[in-house]
Amino acid sequence: MKRMQWKALILSASVYLFTHGVYAEQSLLPSIIPLPQSLERVEGDYRLPQSFVTRTTGGAVEVADLWSDYVKELGLVTDVQSDRASANVEFTIDAKLPAASYQLSINNTGVELMAADYAGLVYGVQSLRQILFSAPRTAKSVVLPALNIDDAPRLPYRGLHLDVSRHFFDVAFIKSYIDLIALYKMNVFHWHLTDDQGWRIEVKAFPRLTEVGAWRDGTVVGHSHGAIAASDGVRYGGFYTQDDIREVVRYATERGITVIPEIDVPGHASAILAAYPELGCSGETARVQSHFGVFEDVLCPTPETFAFLDKLIEEVATLFPGPYLHIGGDEVSKRQWQDSAFCSELMQREGLTDYGELHGWFVNQVEQIVNRHGKRIIGWDEILDGDVKPSATVMSWRGMSGGLRAAELGHDVIMTPLEHVYFDFYQSESLDEPMAIHGLTRLSDTYAFNPVDDSLNPEQAARIRGGQGNVWTEYLDTPTAVERALLPRLSALAEVLWTPRASQSYPDFTTRLPAHEALLTRLGYTVADSHYKPHVTLVKNEGGQELVIESLSPQVVFTLDGSAPTAESTRYSGPISVTGEVQLRAASLLPDGQLLGDARLSVLQHLGRGQSIHFAGEFDQAWQADAASRLLDGRIATDRIFRYPEWVGFGEENIDVTVTFQQPQSVRSVAIGVDAGKHRQLHRPTALTVSGQGENGEWHTLGKLNQAQIDAAPATLRVTFTPQSVQAIRIEGENGRTFYSYEHKREERASLRVDEIIIR
Numbered sequence: 001m002k003r004m005q006w007k008a009l010i011l012s013a014s015v016y017l018f019t020h021g022v023y024a025e026q027s028l029l030p031s032i033i034p035l036p037q038s039l040e041r042v043e044g045d046y047r048l049p050q051s052f053v054t055r056t057t058g059g060a061v062e063v064a065d066l067w068s069d070y071v072k073e074l075g076l077v078t079d080v081q082s083d084r085a086s087a088n089v090e091f092t093i094d095a096k097l098p099a100a101s102y103q104l105s106i107n108n109t110g111v112e113l114m115a116a117d118y119a120g121l122v123y124g125v126q127s128l129r130q131i132l133f134s135a136p137r138t139a140k141s142v143v144l145p146a147l148n149i150d151d152a153p154r155l156p157y158r159g160l161h162l163d164v165s166r167h168f169f170d171v172a173f174i175k176s177y178i179d180l181i182a183l184y185k186m187n188v189f190h191w192h193l194t195d196d197q198g199w200r201i202e203v204k205a206f207p208r209l210t211e212v213g214a215w216r217d218g219t220v221v222g223h224s225h226g227a228i229a230a231s232d233g234v235r236y237g238g239f240y241t242q243d244d245i246r247e248v249v250r251y252a253t254e255r256g257i258t259v260i261p262e263i264d265v266p267g268h269a270s271a272i273l274a275a276y277p278e279l280g281c282s283g284e285t286a287r288v289q290s291h292f293g294v295f296e297d298v299l300c301p302t303p304e305t306f307a308f309l310d311k312l313i314e315e316v317a318t319l320f321p322g323p324y325l326h327i328g329g330d331e332v333s334k335r336q337w338q339d340s341a342f343c344s345e346l347m348q349r350e351g352l353t354d355y356g357e358l359h360g361w362f363v364n365q366v367e368q369i370v371n372r373h374g375k376r377i378i379g380w381d382e383i384l385d386g387d388v389k390p391s392a393t394v395m396s397w398r399g400m401s402g403g404l405r406a407a408e409l410g411h412d413v414i415m416t417p418l419e420h421v422y423f424d425f426y427q428s429e430s431l432d433e434p435m436a437i438h439g440l441t442r443l444s445d446t447y448a449f450n451p452v453d454d455s456l457n458p459e460q461a462a463r464i465r466g467g468q469g470n471v472w473t474e475y476l477d478t479p480t481a482v483e484r485a486l487l488p489r490l491s492a493l494a495e496v497l498w499t500p501r502a503s504q505s506y507p508d509f510t511t512r513l514p515a516h517e518a519l520l521t522r523l524g525y526t527v528a529d530s531h532y533k534p535h536v537t538l539v540k541n542e543g544g545q546e547l548v549i550e551s552l553s554p555q556v557v558f559t560l561d562g563s564a565p566t567a568e569s570t571r572y573s574g575p576i577s578v579t580g581e582v583q584l585r586a587a588s589l590l591p592d593g594q595l596l597g598d599a600r601l602s603v604l605q606h607l608g609r610g611q612s613i614h615f616a617g618e619f620d621q622a623w624q625a626d627a628a629s630r631l632l633d634g635r636i637a638t639d640r641i642f643r644y645p646e647w648v649g650f651g652e653e654n655i656d657v658t659v660t661f662q663q664p665q666s667v668r669s670v671a672i673g674v675d676a677g678k679h680r681q682l683h684r685p686t687a688l689t690v691s692g693q694g695e696n697g698e699w700h701t702l703g704k705l706n707q708a709q710i711d712a713a714p715a716t717l718r719v720t721f722t723p724q725s726v727q728a729i730r731i732e733g734e735n736g737r738t739f740y741s742y743e744h745k746r747e748e749r750a751s752l753r754v755d756e757i758i759i760r
């Protein structure tokens with residue numbers, strides 16, 4: 001049989017299409033994600049009857065139910081037998097193959113899947129399922145392309161996390177979530193079961209954890225850190241019974257997936273402390289939180305707390321057969337420990353010099369408990385602040401650095417860096433994106449994730465067990481919202497974790513994506529279209545600046561005057577050089593004539609651009625350094641989604657900024673942007689004064705806005721006055737606003753953030 005490498009095959013596509021008419025409308029290769037280690041298309045095809053026989057040998061029968069269900073989902077039927085001489089499809093386990101690997105071959109006599117073990121069998125079934133989905137059908141059969149696949153995972157740990165505390169999802173949804181993990185040949189479901197906003201696992205020894213801890217008296221409407229952050233006042237909650245948990249574990253196991261439960265301690269503990277306040281240091285009763293953030297409630301490192309955790313962990317450990325228990329350890333506020341006489345004595349006794357070490361000591365106590373109950377711990381990278389033992393596995397979320405340090409210290413590491421795999425972040429800057437927590441993680445950013453950093457030596461590299469995507473659900477309150485956040489970024493993650501690095505290619509991935517998105521839609525999932533929207537960047541070129549638009553959609557239309565683009569607007573064909581003032585708006589023009597996306601980028605020409613800027617008072621020097629590029633770069637943040645780098649934050653300070661011109665300028669208005677961009681309202685100043693320094697060096701007031709005028713203004717506060725020549729402009733904004741901080745349980749001064757000082 002003549003074999004061809006698939007790349008060569010694409011080149012000879014026209015010849016192939018001529019001889020294989022049935023594939024004329026199809027792409028030549030099945031769109032498998034993650035891309036197999038080796039995939040060879042060979043000549044020919046196999047006509048699989050729509051009702052067919054599968055023969056299993058060598059223990060492969062265990063996958064029979066799963067396989068039959070998958071086949072049914074695609075409108076086909078299979079009869080699985082272990083004693084038939086001939087069959088259309090044959091599954092075999094061959095223990096001589098490398099662990100978790102499989103080989104799949106399709107030729108004109110049938111389909112054969114050979115796997116090393118159960119996991120390999122499940123992975124092979126997933127590939128076959130994807131091939132079946134995209135294969136063309138005749139009246140009675142499915143026409144499968146002849147091919148040979150030889151496949152095995154790049155990394156042993158390929159995880160996906162779900163936070164069920166901030167929002168609760170029922171068992172049916174958890175199963176459909178596990179189905180996605182399986183589809184992508186991933187093997188860990190990290191179940192974040194406890195947090196400040198709700199405790200979600202039944203513990204027989206401590207019934208109040210669910211009676212009290214699983215329920216909150218409301219949920220914040222809009223963004224928790226927005227200017228208006230009121231609770232809806234609607235009781236919210238839920239939890240999994242131990243039967244639910246066992247059912248989920250069974251379902252996952254059947255799909256080759258290990259479930260890792262997370263019990264987050266000693267912080268993110270409001271729900272535990274609402275149920276059992278005696279475990280805290282403060283003597284106060286906590287509340288199950290309605291808002292999101294980092295709260296001060298923390299478990300006290302007392303013998304009572306560890307006795308409690310011992311019983312709790314004993315019970316939890318029996319429900320989960322996997323080797324790990326995740327103990328959290330992230331975002332621990334030390335305030336209540338600092339106020340506690342018990343903690344000072346403990347620290348003295350144990351020779352701990354700071355609260356990071358106390359945190360480490362706490363983690364070590366919990367690790368001993370977990371080990372006693374037959375499991376190993378995983379903790380978020382904050383656990384490295386103390387002296388934790390190398391037996392703890394570290395999950396690195398605040399970028400890659402914690403994980404790299406952990407690998408050097410001899411820990412096992414799982415990489416979950418937020419810039420690549422936080423699926424709660426925005427997927428696009430387009431204004432029509434649904435609300436997300438903040439950030440920006442585009443599909444291409446996920447694809448660029450490399451858990452095994454080049455800087456590691458081979459021994460350290462071997463400590464990187466793999467990677468994981470995290471789905472925090474503060475702002476994902478329905479199954480549809482979760483799916484949309486997850487898909488298709490999960491497809492990119494799966495490929496990065498499975499496919500050898502040398503075979504990874506984003507352009508190739510994006511050609512396989514549409515067929516794959518069709519499969520996800522067919523399976524009933526909601527998939528984001530964010531990557532088909534335009535993405536606009538402003539870049540420097542030789543003469544000045546240009547606007548660059550990227551999109552996976554082949555056609556993009558735009559305007560430069562701030563008007564909404566239509567199908568008739570200018571087609572984008574290459575970088576747009578920026579000369580004067582532009583207010584770019586762009587949308588993708590889809591094949592059906594619909595417009596998708598609302599991408600904007602404004603470049604304003606004003607007198608402040610390129611001038612020097614000075615901040616009075618204690619303003620953070622680090623911010624000062626690049627503040628000019630934020631406040632006087634001509635780009636405004638108000639027509640974008642909320643993202644940190646666009647803004648200058650003044651914290652609790654007043655605004656006091658001076659812009660000095662190279663030469664005196666005639667000025668007639670000063671405006672500052674005070675809204676955060678879409679989806680996040682910021683507190684505004686309570687008074688604004690603009691003054692000018694005349695050519696004689698004297699300062700005088702040019703205009704003022706009072707609180708009522710500020711509150712009534714749109715996203716930009718503008719002060720206008722009779723034109724006059726000045727050498728400098730000073731802007732003073734008073735921060736007189738306070739709000740109730742649920743995180744710190746007190747009234748606090750609001751934090752001010754502004755973008756672009758527009759001087760005309």
Ligand code: TNX
Binds near residue numbers: 422
């Ligand atoms: C930080 S990631 C957290 C979570 C939040 C998440 C939001 C981690 C270990 N802690 O509590 O939900 O950011 O992105």
